[in-house]
Amino acid sequence: MLNKQYYMSITVMFIYILISSIYIGNSGALKCYVCQNCSNVTGKANFTIGDNCKFCQKIVRLKNGFLNSTTRSCLTDTCVNSNKSESPWLNITTCCTKPDLCNQSVRTTSKMNIQFIWILFSIWIWYNC
Numbered sequence: 001m002l003n004k005q006y007y008m009s010i011t012v013m014f015i016y017i018l019i020s021s022i023y024i025g026n027s028g029a030l031k032c033y034v035c036q037n038c039s040n041v042t043g044k045a046n047f048t049i050g051d052n053c054k055f056c057q058k059i060v061r062l063k064n065g066f067l068n069s070t071t072r073s074c075l076t077d078t079c080v081n082s083n084k085s086e087s088p089w090l091n092i093t094t095c096c097t098k099p100d101l102c103n104q105s106v107r108t109t110s111k112m113n114i115q116f117i118w119i120l121f122s123i124w125i126w127y128n129c
Contacts, residue, residue, distance in 0.1 A: 050074025
């Protein structure tokens with residue numbers, strides 16, 4: 001049977017891996033999804049990944065309250081968040097974001113799933129000491 005010190009060292013190792021995984025990939029040039037009329041970039045949409053971006057931009061156009069189109073882009077200049085109505089039936093929302101591939105659709109990323117698994121495993125080891 002393994003002793004408590006062994007479990008503690010494994011727990012510390014997994015916590016270290018968890019914390020370091022948060023920062024891996026967040027250094028260097030920013031990458032963004034780039035596509036026209038793509039509502040879901042995690043599916044099989046036609047998109048590319050732009051490099052050396054300063055901001056990732058996602059423009060959502062609503063028509064009569066329903067999704068009309070979504071455009072994702074890589075900006076090398078400045079970006080201004082806005083929510084403007086072109087007319088009573090057309091609303092354009094621009095959101096500028098910073099981390100890599102942050103202009104994706106709202107879904108759980110695989111990185112978040114891995115971090116969640118590490119947390120659960122660390123808690124399991126901690127309570128089984």
